[in-house]
Amino acid sequence: xxxxxxxxxxxxxxxxxxxxxxxxxxxxxxxxxxxxxxxxxxxxxxxxxxxxxxxxxxxxxxxxxxxxxxxxxxxxxxxxxxxxxxxxxxxxxxxxxxxxxxxxxxxxxxxxxxxxxxxxxxxxxxxxxxxxxxxxxxxxxxxxxxxxxxxxxxxx
Numbered sequence: 110x111x112x113x114x115x116x117x118x119x120x121x122x123x124x125x126x127x128x129x130x131x132x133x134x135x136x137x138x139x140x141x142x143x144x145x146x147x148x149x150x151x152x153x154x155x156x157x158x159x160x161x162x163x164x165x166x167x168x169x170x171x172x173x174x175x176x177x178x179x180x181x182x183x184x185x186x187x188x189x190x191x192x193x194x195x196x197x198x199x200x201x202x203x204x205x206x207x208x209x210x211x212x213x214x215x216x217x218x219x220x221x222x223x224x225x226x227x228x229x230x231x232x233x234x235x236x237x238x239x240x241x242x243x244x245x246x247x248x249x250x251x252x253x254x255x256x257x258x259x260x261x262x263x264x265x
Contacts, residue, residue, distance in 0.1 A: 110137060110247065111140075111177075112185075114127050114142040115143055115187050120144070120148045120152045121151075121215045123143070123188055124151050124155050126239075127169065129232060130235070131165075132164045134239075138243075138247075142169075147171040154214070154224065162229075181202050182204050184255075186208070187207075205256050209238055214227035241265060242259075
């Protein structure tokens with residue numbers, strides 16, 4: 110099963126999601142990420158946050174969804190923040206789609222400690238949702254039931 114995490118620039122939230130999801134994933138589940146308007150670079154604070162959490166950042170890069178044209182995902186999860194008026198990217202294809210909105214920690218201003226806390230909180234929310242996903246009986250779920258559960262997890 111391949112899960113694609115998407116946000117606008119594929120530099121922070123989708124990168125954090127990809128890395129942590131892969132860190133926690135059982136065999137047979139893989140996460141990738143992309144952006145509708147990829148920045149071409151990964152946010153350095155995101156990489157530092159992953160490193161501090163003991164999560165590998167090897168191979169992470171900012172890219173567009175066409176990178177997966179030959180190997181499309183089974184599930185697409187957008188992580189943009191609709192509450193901030195940010196346009197969520199759209200992935201065309203047969204994949205199940207869900208929205209797990211996350212506030213963008215790279216937009217937080219303040220002290221170094223406040224910015225670090227925002228990144229850590231985002232990673233914590235991703236961990237909570239990924240753990241809920243991996244607790245599902247994925248091998249026995251219909252597509253409709255999985256979609257319902259993905260939407261429920263996105264509201265956590």
